[in-house]
Structure formats: C-alpha cells, structure tokens
Amino acid sequence: MLKQPWSKAEDILSATLVARSGGARYHLIAERLPANDGWDWTVWRQGDEPEASRHGYAPGAITAMAAAEGAAWHWETRAATGSSADT
Secondary structure, three states, X not given: OEEOOOEEEOOEEEEXXXXXXXXXXXXXXXXXXXXXXXXXXXXXXXXXXXXXXXXXXXXXXXXXXXXXXXXXXXXXXXXXXXXXXXX
C-alpha cells in the first residue's frame, strides 16, 4: 500500500493508505480523548458503510497510529486474499 504522511490538526492525526492493487483508499484517524486519557483510532474504507469501520483505543499517539495502520493492512490483506471473515 502507498501511504501519505500523517497530518496533524490540533489533537487529531489523519492519513490515507491506497492499495497498490485495486486502489482501495483507507482513511485513518487518531484523536486524543478528553482529559488526555489516551487516543481513539478509526479506519474506514472509502465507499463502505460506516458500520464496516474498524476502531480501538491506544494509550498514546504513536501506538494509535500504528494500530490504525495495522488494521488497514490487515483489512487489505483479507480483501486481497478474498477472505470474507472479519477477524
């Protein structure tokens, strides 16, 4: 996948990954939680229903970015192999 660098606006980080095969676009976001209580991360694929997104919690920004990237890579690997399992 091709990755655009992470960008930052206040306490929100965002990036986009584009699959080399098929061109699927994965949008990644990491946002600081209130009271600096960790980070929420979310990944969604352009054109999918909102319910198909992946999300989670991380204690820090770097961990949240890595988790979001990992989720996108896993999602694309499953799609590339034709697996419909969502784990």
